[in-house]
Amino acid sequence: MSPHLLLTFASTAKIALPKIDYSSILPELVMLGAAIISMIVSSLTRKRDLTWPYTAIGVVASLVAGEWSLHLFEVVRSQGPKATIAGAISSDGFSTFLMVVISVSVLLSLLIAQGVVFRDAAKGPEYSALILISASGAMFMAAANDLIVVFLGLEILSIALYVLVGFRRSASESQEAAMKYFVLGGFSSAIFLYGIALTYGATGTSNISKIAQYLANNTLTSNGVLLAGMVLMLVGLGFKVAAVPFHFWTPDVYQGAPTSVTGYMAGVAKAGGFAALLRIFYVSFNTLSLDWRPVVITLAVLSTVVGAVLALSQRDVKRMLAYSSINHAGFILIGLATATAAGVSDSLYYLFAYSIMIIGTFGVISMVSAARGNFEGPILVSDLRGLAKRNPALGLALAIFMVAQAGAPFTTGFLAKFSVIAAAVQSREYLLAIAAMMTAVVAVYFYLRLAFAIYTDREEAESTTTPASGGGVMTEVETAKKTYTPPLVTLVGVGLAMAFTIVFGIYSSPLVTFAHQAVLMH
Amino acid sequence: MFPYLNVLIILPVVASLVLAVLPKSLSPKVFRNLGRGLALVVFAISVAMAAQFKVGFGGFQMVSVHSWIPTFGISWSLGVDGISLVLVLLTSLLFVVALFGAAENKDEKAYVAWMLLLEAACIGSFLALDLFGFFLLFELTLIPTYFLIGNWGFKNRGKAAVKFFVYTFLGSAFMLVGILSLVFIHQATTGHLTFELAQLTKTTLSSATAKWLFLAFTAAFAVKAPVFPFHTWSPDAYGEAPTSTVMILAGVMAKLGTYGMIRFDFQLFPAAAKSLAPILMTLAVVGIVYGAIVASGEKDLKRIIAYSSLSHMGFIVLGLFALSTQGLSGAVLQMVNHGLYTAGMFLLVGLIYERHKSTDTGVLSGIQAKAPIFAGVFTLVMMASIGVPGLNGFVGEFLILLGTFVTHRWWAVVGATGVIFSAIYLLWAYQKVFHRKDEANRPFAEIKKGEFLAIAPILILIVFIGVYPRPFLDRIDPSVHTLMRQMSVTYTTPANSGSAIGSGVNK
Structure with a gap:
C-alpha cells in the first residue's frame, strides 16, 4: 500500500464530525481537567512534597462536577433525556444521578485521604490526579450510550485504579494486590471486549439504544452469538463489581491496597461497574430479560450467600469488609434481577448509600491504623478492641457505619x-428475597x-490472654496511640459521610x- | 390537642441523642438523674394520654398521620386503642421502675441513652399503624437491647447478645418479606401503594396466600414472644442481660410479639388465624408444660424465671388463639400482668445478685430470716406469678382458661396444669433461697428505701388489678370487641359488654 493511495482515500471519504455537546460531559471534563491542572501545577512548583493544593483542586473539581450534574439532572427533568455526541453519550436521569454519586464519593475520598494517605507514602499530585482520572472514567461509564464508550470508561477507571492499588511502592502486599488486580482486570476487560464484539456481530451496532431497538424489532432465530456476547459482558462487568463467582481478587486487593484507596475503589469502581451493567442489561437487553434474569438471579444469590458466609470467618477487618462488599454487590444485583424500573432505581439508591458508607468506613479504619503508629499492615478485629475508649469519636463513627x-x-x-x-x-421472587x-x-x-x-x-x-509486654518498641507504639489526634480534614470527610448516612x-x-x-x- | 403519641416517641429519642452528645466528664449522677427524670416525664405523658382516652370506644384514637416517603406510600401514622393503651402504660411504668430500681455503675451516660432509645422504640411499636413504621421501630428495639446486653451484661454477655439479635432478626426477615408481599398484592388489586394498616386490612387474599403471609408475620412475633420452639435465645439473653434490660426484655419486649399477633395477624389475616389457631395453641400448650418442666430442673434463679416466663407467655398465646372475647381480653390483661410480675421478679433477683454475687439456688439460703421485708415483697410478686387469687396473675389466667375452655376444651385442660407446675417450681426455689438454713451465715442487707419505692408501683398494681381489674378491662374490652367484629367470629357468650369476670365478679 503506497502512501499515495492512503492520501487519496483520506481525501475522498469525508468524516462528518458530530456536534459535541460539551455541557453534558462537563463533569467528566472537569475531573480530567483538574487532574491535568494538578500535574501541571506540580511541575511548576519546587515543593514536590506538597499535597494540599492538589486535594484542594480535586475538592473544587468534585464540587463543580457534582453541582453541574445536579444542574444537568434538572435540565433532564425539564427537557427530557437526550443522546448526544452522535448517540454515544446519553444525558439522562440515570447518568446524572450516578455522576452525583461519583462526585460526592470523590469529594469524601479526597478529604479523607488528605489526612492519612499522604503522611504515609504518597507525596505530590499523583494520588489525587489518579483519583480524579478514575472518577472521570466511572462517569463515562455512567453516561455511555455506546458499548465502545463503556469500554473506554472502564479502561480509564481501571488503569488509574491499578496504579492506586499499588500506591504504597515500598509495601510488597500493595504490589501484589496491584499485580493481581491488573492481571485479572486486564483479563476481564478482554472478556468484556469480546462480548462487545459478539454483540456487535449479532446486532450490527454497538449503540446501546440501537441494540435495544434492533432486538425489539427483530426476532433472532438463532441467537447463540448474541447470548454468548451477553454472557461475556456479564462476566467482564461481574468482575468489576465483584460478584460471585468472579470475586476471587476482591479480598486480596482490598487487603493489600492502601486503606483509603480500598474505600474509594469499593465505592466508585462499583458505581462504574454497576452503571454499565444496569444500563446494558436493563436498556439494551430488556427484551431478552427472560434469558438473562435467571443468570443474574443466580449471581445475586451466590454473591449474597458467599459474601456473608465467608465474611464470618475473617479476622482481618479489611478482608471482612471485602467479603461484605461482595454481599452488598449481591443486594445491588437483586435490583437488576427484577428487570423493572423500580428495581433499577432501588439499585441506584443502594449504590449511593453504599458508596458513602463504605468510604466512611475505610476512612475510619485508615485513621485507626494511623493511630496505631504504623500506617498499614493487617488490622485485625481484635485491634479494634477498646477503640471507643481510646478515641470515642472514631469508635462511634465506625459503630454507626x-x-x-x-x-x-x-x-x-x-x-x-x-x-x-x-x-x-x-416481581414475585420470594425465594430470592428470603435468601437475601x-x-x-x-x-x-x-x-x-x-x-x-x-x-x-x-x-x-488482654489481661486474660496476653501478659503485659514491656518491650521498648511496644511502649513507643503505646505512646503513639495515646498522642494520636485524628487529622481534621479526614474527620470532616468521615463526618460528612456519617451525616449523610444518618x-x-x-x-x-x-x-x-x-x-x-x-x-x-x- | 396535645400530640401525645408523637411526643411519647420523639421525646425519649431526642433525650437519648442529647445525652449522647453531653460531655462524658459530667458526674454519673447527672446522667442517672436525667434518665430517671425523663422516664418519669414520659410516664406522666402516657398517664395524661390515658386520661384523655375515651373509654368505651373500640377504634383507634388520637390518630396522627403524616406523609413520610410518598414514593413508597409510606406514612408516619400512629394511633392508640385500648390494647395498645395498657401496653404503653406498662412500658412507660416499667422503664421508670427499671431506671430507679436497677442502676448500672459503668458508663452511665451510654446506658441511660440506650435505655431511652429503647423506650421510644418500644412505645413506638405499640402505637404504629403503618406497617413500615412498625417494622422500623420493631427492629429498632434490637439495637439498644444488643448494646445493653453486650456492654452491661454478665459473663457470657457477648454470645447472648449476638444470639438474641440474630434469632430475632431472622424472624423479622420473614416478616419483612411478608409485609412487602402484602403491600404489593394490595397494590396489584387496588392500584394503591400504601403501608397503612387500615387500608391493608381490606386486601382480598386467597386462602393459601393468607396462610403463607400469616406464617411469615408470625415467625417474627413467635421469636419475639417467645413461643416454643422459637425460644432458645431467651434463657441465654435473660440470663446474661443486666437487671434493667432483662426487666424490659421480658416485661415489655416479649409483649411486642403477642401484641403483633393481635394487631397484625388477627387484623390482616383473620381467616388464616382461625384456621391455623390449633397449631399455635398446641405450641402454646407445649410451651407452657415444657417451660414449667425445665424451670423445675434449673438451679439458677434467673433461668428459672426465664423458663417460667416462657411458660406464662404460652398462656397469653393460648388466650389469643382461643379467639373468644374472654380469651382475648384475658390475654391482653395478662400481657400487662406478666409484664409487671416478671419485671418485678427480675428486679428482685437482681437485688439478690447485688448482695450475694450469685443467683444460684444451691448457694443462696436463709434470706427470709435476715431480710423479712425483702422476703415479703418477693413472696407477693411470686404469688402473683403463680396465679394466687386476689393477685393480678389469677385474673388474667382465669380469663384465658375460661375463654379457651369455651372454644378449645382440651387445650385448656392441659394448659391448666401449668398453673400447678408454676406453684411447684417457684415454691421449691423460694423454699431453698429464703427458708433453708444458711450454714455460712452470710449477711444479707434488708431492702433499702429506694429499692422499695422503685418496686412499690409493681406491688400496688399487682394487688389492684387482682382485686379490681375493671378500669383495665373497661378499656381493653371495647377494642377486643371491635377486633372480634372485624374478624367476624361468632360470639361465644351472649351479648355482654363486659367480660365475664369484669361484670360477674366485681359487680
Whole structure:
C-alpha cells in the first residue's frame, strides 16, 4: 500500500464530525481537567512534597462536577433525556444521578485521604490526579450510550485504579494486590471486549439504544452469538463489581491496597461497574430479560450467600469488609434481577448509600491504623478492641457505619436493603428475597461483632490472654496511640459521610425520590 | 390537642441523642438523674394520654398521620386503642421502675441513652399503624437491647447478645418479606401503594396466600414472644442481660410479639388465624408444660424465671388463639400482668445478685430470716406469678382458661396444669433461697428505701388489678370487641359488654 493511495482515500471519504455537546460531559471534563491542572501545577512548583493544593483542586473539581450534574439532572427533568455526541453519550436521569454519586464519593475520598494517605507514602499530585482520572472514567461509564464508550470508561477507571492499588511502592502486599488486580482486570476487560464484539456481530451496532431497538424489532432465530456476547459482558462487568463467582481478587486487593484507596475503589469502581451493567442489561437487553434474569438471579444469590458466609470467618477487618462488599454487590444485583424500573432505581439508591458508607468506613479504619503508629499492615478485629475508649469519636463513627451497613433502621442502609427486597417481592421472587434476607441476618452477625469489639475494653480482653509486654518498641507504639489526634480534614470527610448516612436515613424522601426519578428519565 | 403519641416517641429519642452528645466528664449522677427524670416525664405523658382516652370506644384514637416517603406510600401514622393503651402504660411504668430500681455503675451516660432509645422504640411499636413504621421501630428495639446486653451484661454477655439479635432478626426477615408481599398484592388489586394498616386490612387474599403471609408475620412475633420452639435465645439473653434490660426484655419486649399477633395477624389475616389457631395453641400448650418442666430442673434463679416466663407467655398465646372475647381480653390483661410480675421478679433477683454475687439456688439460703421485708415483697410478686387469687396473675389466667375452655376444651385442660407446675417450681426455689438454713451465715442487707419505692408501683398494681381489674378491662374490652367484629367470629357468650369476670365478679 503506497502512501499515495492512503492520501487519496483520506481525501475522498469525508468524516462528518458530530456536534459535541460539551455541557453534558462537563463533569467528566472537569475531573480530567483538574487532574491535568494538578500535574501541571506540580511541575511548576519546587515543593514536590506538597499535597494540599492538589486535594484542594480535586475538592473544587468534585464540587463543580457534582453541582453541574445536579444542574444537568434538572435540565433532564425539564427537557427530557437526550443522546448526544452522535448517540454515544446519553444525558439522562440515570447518568446524572450516578455522576452525583461519583462526585460526592470523590469529594469524601479526597478529604479523607488528605489526612492519612499522604503522611504515609504518597507525596505530590499523583494520588489525587489518579483519583480524579478514575472518577472521570466511572462517569463515562455512567453516561455511555455506546458499548465502545463503556469500554473506554472502564479502561480509564481501571488503569488509574491499578496504579492506586499499588500506591504504597515500598509495601510488597500493595504490589501484589496491584499485580493481581491488573492481571485479572486486564483479563476481564478482554472478556468484556469480546462480548462487545459478539454483540456487535449479532446486532450490527454497538449503540446501546440501537441494540435495544434492533432486538425489539427483530426476532433472532438463532441467537447463540448474541447470548454468548451477553454472557461475556456479564462476566467482564461481574468482575468489576465483584460478584460471585468472579470475586476471587476482591479480598486480596482490598487487603493489600492502601486503606483509603480500598474505600474509594469499593465505592466508585462499583458505581462504574454497576452503571454499565444496569444500563446494558436493563436498556439494551430488556427484551431478552427472560434469558438473562435467571443468570443474574443466580449471581445475586451466590454473591449474597458467599459474601456473608465467608465474611464470618475473617479476622482481618479489611478482608471482612471485602467479603461484605461482595454481599452488598449481591443486594445491588437483586435490583437488576427484577428487570423493572423500580428495581433499577432501588439499585441506584443502594449504590449511593453504599458508596458513602463504605468510604466512611475505610476512612475510619485508615485513621485507626494511623493511630496505631504504623500506617498499614493487617488490622485485625481484635485491634479494634477498646477503640471507643481510646478515641470515642472514631469508635462511634465506625459503630454507626457498621450498623448502617448491617441495615439498621434510621440509616440509609436500612432503606437500601428494604427497597431492593421490596423490588424482589414485587416481581414475585420470594425465594430470592428470603435468601437475601437470610444473608442479611448472617451479615448482621459479623458487623455487630466488629461493633462489639469497638466497645469492649482492650485491657479486659488482654489481661486474660496476653501478659503485659514491656518491650521498648511496644511502649513507643503505646505512646503513639495515646498522642494520636485524628487529622481534621479526614474527620470532616468521615463526618460528612456519617451525616449523610444518618440524615438521609431519617429524612429519606429526597434521596429515594432522586433515585426514582433518575430511572424514570432515561 | 396535645400530640401525645408523637411526643411519647420523639421525646425519649431526642433525650437519648442529647445525652449522647453531653460531655462524658459530667458526674454519673447527672446522667442517672436525667434518665430517671425523663422516664418519669414520659410516664406522666402516657398517664395524661390515658386520661384523655375515651373509654368505651373500640377504634383507634388520637390518630396522627403524616406523609413520610410518598414514593413508597409510606406514612408516619400512629394511633392508640385500648390494647395498645395498657401496653404503653406498662412500658412507660416499667422503664421508670427499671431506671430507679436497677442502676448500672459503668458508663452511665451510654446506658441511660440506650435505655431511652429503647423506650421510644418500644412505645413506638405499640402505637404504629403503618406497617413500615412498625417494622422500623420493631427492629429498632434490637439495637439498644444488643448494646445493653453486650456492654452491661454478665459473663457470657457477648454470645447472648449476638444470639438474641440474630434469632430475632431472622424472624423479622420473614416478616419483612411478608409485609412487602402484602403491600404489593394490595397494590396489584387496588392500584394503591400504601403501608397503612387500615387500608391493608381490606386486601382480598386467597386462602393459601393468607396462610403463607400469616406464617411469615408470625415467625417474627413467635421469636419475639417467645413461643416454643422459637425460644432458645431467651434463657441465654435473660440470663446474661443486666437487671434493667432483662426487666424490659421480658416485661415489655416479649409483649411486642403477642401484641403483633393481635394487631397484625388477627387484623390482616383473620381467616388464616382461625384456621391455623390449633397449631399455635398446641405450641402454646407445649410451651407452657415444657417451660414449667425445665424451670423445675434449673438451679439458677434467673433461668428459672426465664423458663417460667416462657411458660406464662404460652398462656397469653393460648388466650389469643382461643379467639373468644374472654380469651382475648384475658390475654391482653395478662400481657400487662406478666409484664409487671416478671419485671418485678427480675428486679428482685437482681437485688439478690447485688448482695450475694450469685443467683444460684444451691448457694443462696436463709434470706427470709435476715431480710423479712425483702422476703415479703418477693413472696407477693411470686404469688402473683403463680396465679394466687386476689393477685393480678389469677385474673388474667382465669380469663384465658375460661375463654379457651369455651372454644378449645382440651387445650385448656392441659394448659391448666401449668398453673400447678408454676406453684411447684417457684415454691421449691423460694423454699431453698429464703427458708433453708444458711450454714455460712452470710449477711444479707434488708431492702433499702429506694429499692422499695422503685418496686412499690409493681406491688400496688399487682394487688389492684387482682382485686379490681375493671378500669383495665373497661378499656381493653371495647377494642377486643371491635377486633372480634372485624374478624367476624361468632360470639361465644351472649351479648355482654363486659367480660365475664369484669361484670360477674366485681359487680
